[in-house]
Amino acid sequence: MLAAASLAPLKSHVTADEALLYGYSADSSRTERQWEEKMRALPDPKNLRAYMERLSARPHHVGSPYDKDNAEWLLSKFKEFGLDAHIENFRVLFPTPKERLVELVDGGPHFTAKMQEPAVPGDPTSNQTAEQLPTYNVYSIDGDVTAPLVYVNYGVPEDYEVLERHGVSVKGASIIARYGKSWRGIKPMVGAEHGAIGCIIYSDPRDDGYSGGAVFPKGPWRPKDGVQRGSVQDSVVFMGDPLTPGIGATEDAKRLPIKEAQSLTKIPVLPISYADAQPLLEAIGGSVAPREWRGGLPITYRLGPGPAKVHLKMFSNWDMATLYDVIAKIPGSTFPDEWVIRGNHHDAWVNGAEDPISGMVTVLEEARSLGELLKQGWKPKRTIIYCAWDGEEPGLLGSTEWVETHIAELQKHAVMYVNSDSNSRGYLELEGSHSLERFINDVARDIPDPETKLSAWKRAQLHQIETASSSDERHELRERHDLRLEMLGGGSDHAPFINFAGIASLGIGYGGEDHGGIYHSIYDDFYWYTHFSDYDFVYSRALAQTGGSAVMRMADADLLPFQFADFADDIKMYVREVEKFANQQRDEIQERNLKILEGAYEASSDPRETWVTPKREDIPPHLNFAPLDNAVESLTRAATDYQKAFDRASANGGAALAGASIGEVNALLIQSERKLTTPEGLPGRFWYKHQLYAPGAYTGYAAKAIPAVRESLEQKKWKEAEEAAARVAQVLDAETALITQATAKLSAAAK
Numbered sequence: 001m002l003a004a005a006s007l008a009p010l011k012s013h014v015t016a017d018e019a020l021l022y023g024y025s026a027d028s029s030r031t032e033r034q035w036e037e038k039m040r041a042l043p044d045p046k047n048l049r050a051y052m053e054r055l056s057a058r059p060h061h062v063g064s065p066y067d068k069d070n071a072e073w074l075l076s077k078f079k080e081f082g083l084d085a086h087i088e089n090f091r092v093l094f095p096t097p098k099e100r101l102v103e104l105v106d107g108g109p110h111f112t113a114k115m116q117e118p119a120v121p122g123d124p125t126s127n128q129t130a131e132q133l134p135t136y137n138v139y140s141i142d143g144d145v146t147a148p149l150v151y152v153n154y155g156v157p158e159d160y161e162v163l164e165r166h167g168v169s170v171k172g173a174s175i176i177a178r179y180g181k182s183w184r185g186i187k188p189m190v191g192a193e194h195g196a197i198g199c200i201i202y203s204d205p206r207d208d209g210y211s212g213g214a215v216f217p218k219g220p221w222r223p224k225d226g227v228q229r230g231s232v233q234d235s236v237v238f239m240g241d242p243l244t245p246g247i248g249a250t251e252d253a254k255r256l257p258i259k260e261a262q263s264l265t266k267i268p269v270l271p272i273s274y275a276d277a278q279p280l281l282e283a284i285g286g287s288v289a290p291r292e293w294r295g296g297l298p299i300t301y302r303l304g305p306g307p308a309k310v311h312l313k314m315f316s317n318w319d320m321a322t323l324y325d326v327i328a329k330i331p332g333s334t335f336p337d338e339w340v341i342r343g344n345h346h347d348a349w350v351n352g353a354e355d356p357i358s359g360m361v362t363v364l365e366e367a368r369s370l371g372e373l374l375k376q377g378w379k380p381k382r383t384i385i386y387c388a389w390d391g392e393e394p395g396l397l398g399s400t401e402w403v404e405t406h407i408a409e410l411q412k413h414a415v416m417y418v419n420s421d422s423n424s425r426g427y428l429e430l431e432g433s434h435s436l437e438r439f440i441n442d443v444a445r446d447i448p449d450p451e452t453k454l455s456a457w458k459r460a461q462l463h464q465i466e467t468a469s470s471s472d473e474r475h476e477l478r479e480r481h482d483l484r485l486e487m488l489g490g491g492s493d494h495a496p497f498i499n500f501a502g503i504a505s506l507g508i509g510y511g512g513e514d515h516g517g518i519y520h521s522i523y524d525d526f527y528w529y530t531h532f533s534d535y536d537f538v539y540s541r542a543l544a545q546t547g548g549s550a551v552m553r554m555a556d557a558d559l560l561p562f563q564f565a566d567f568a569d570d571i572k573m574y575v576r577e578v579e580k581f582a583n584q585q586r587d588e589i590q591e592r593n594l595k596i597l598e599g600a601y602e603a604s605s606d607p608r609e610t611w612v613t614p615k616r617e618d619i620p621p622h623l624n625f626a627p628l629d630n631a632v633e634s635l636t637r638a639a640t641d642y643q644k645a646f647d648r649a650s651a652n653g654g655a656a657l658a659g660a661s662i663g664e665v666n667a668l669l670i671q672s673e674r675k676l677t678t679p680e681g682l683p684g685r686f687w688y689k690h691q692l693y694a695p696g697a698y699t700g701y702a703a704k705a706i707p708a709v710r711e712s713l714e715q716k717k718w719k720e721a722e723e724a725a726a727r728v729a730q731v732l733d734a735e736t737a738l739i740t741q742a743t744a745k746l747s748a749a750a751k
């Protein structure tokens, strides 16, 4: 117990009629609030700053000496804080550049891309050239191609429809795409699907350079030679080590030969700066690019193909590297077999002060704070596991291989995974499983926003009201008890937990006020972060308070605070969206066919310009989504019944929640996210087992709801869409059955 003296300053927050924490009896609620208040006072900006300075002092990509050094330092810190910590190793494929070349050989003055980021005077780590990885896109295949160049805008599927209208084909050409809009691996993938043989990706100043403001070191934006490194792994089918799909990359794992690795690109890829891109783009002829395609360079953007002809060469050292995941545990006192997991990655592309260290330091400070509470007598009911992942940047390697290795235990024991990655100033951004929507909204109500002194929740709500695009949206934001969680997409370490293992997951972070263009370059360093981002580390503290509170509140609850009313409401919205999309698609195709018939396209195109009229398409059939609608209705009823049982169990001080039989309800709740997966996964995507959310096959970062239906519609596979709808309905029915069972057990416990 806490000493009476140390309780005194907390008194004002704990009143007798205060609402119970969700899933807590009155006694445990009171105790929990006190421990959480104590925890939230512990994270210290001075520590956060010192950790960042240490962890970002040298380049620390996968396989580098400082990556290992950081892991060992993190291990020693976790131990010092009183956690039971160890390092877990994996062996993964990690190619690094052997030969890189981009040269303009025709169509303009001969030019060779520099592909070198210069050191900046005054920035003390930017000159660590011996340890910096060259600029490249990992998991590009080897290749040496010379071909005419086509500008493809962001290189997403819609861009190819525009090219087609202009009569431009990329067959046999190399493409130059700008960064943005999609996960970068989509660009070479879609290019190759259209017949391109090489791919250059560049950072346009409109997107993260001087169009935004002063460039580094005067301001935070990308300087002319800054390059975004990054993975171009083909992640449609699976994530993680390319040689061990679906299984842990342990020392003795069965590995594919490199030439059978499916997740390498089909064509060679290299990233370049806008200084290097300008002469190439300038040499492209053909039609002027549409207005929205034009970037911020002082040139006329044209589509090509040619006369610019580019020689592109990319060869890698196809080496294996060792990963160092740091895993630290606090054993649970009452339910040691129920695990609450929290993580962030520690590897970077170069020094990585923002990505990932700004997130990593908060996780470390959380661990220190919880360690302090342990010394003062706090005993979490459930086991807590803190993780510092290695190898996130190449393809979520450290988290994926760990989850794949421990999949059986995790499926039995894991209650929740909470992820963060980078952090900066601004609004709390929440993503995750919708059964945790109430839970994390409640946590956010208890976190003070450092700049406004509102709660983080209130500030986020007001910001969303301010930026909402319709009055319906604003109405909902004002009236709905909880802010809706965004879906988790790809792009960070939550993916193996939610998509592969079906573990309820959250992504947390602050942002929206700091901008810049140093992502994955040598300029993402301590100097940049402490000049242009959260330099007083108050939002790092806020994130540590948020993550720490979430972990504690889940670990200490009597009844696990999963809630299904919000969940059912969100799923209903997603089902409506997918149905609306099917109707819109039908309307659009109908309208286009009509315009073709009328000759509207020909009549409005300039005969001196090339213009290709789209082809007529069959009008999609009306699809049967009734099974999905029925499933959502049953789910909604089951969620309401659960809520009633919950309210009864929480009445009169919630003594029922502390009873022995509550464990049986918890056992069901732990399985509630697992029920949303199927063993075979999404069509053609075995690793993505979750049936409600997945990163889009053609967007990569952005998530798609009910992906099997949505993506079948997008690919105009009508029969598959209808079959998928029936399958998802079955998954929802299984969820409904589980909730109904939990309701019965909870009602029995409350008697």
Ligand SMILES: [Zn+2]
Binding pocket: 345, 355, 356, 392, 421, 422
């Ligand atoms: Zn990151």
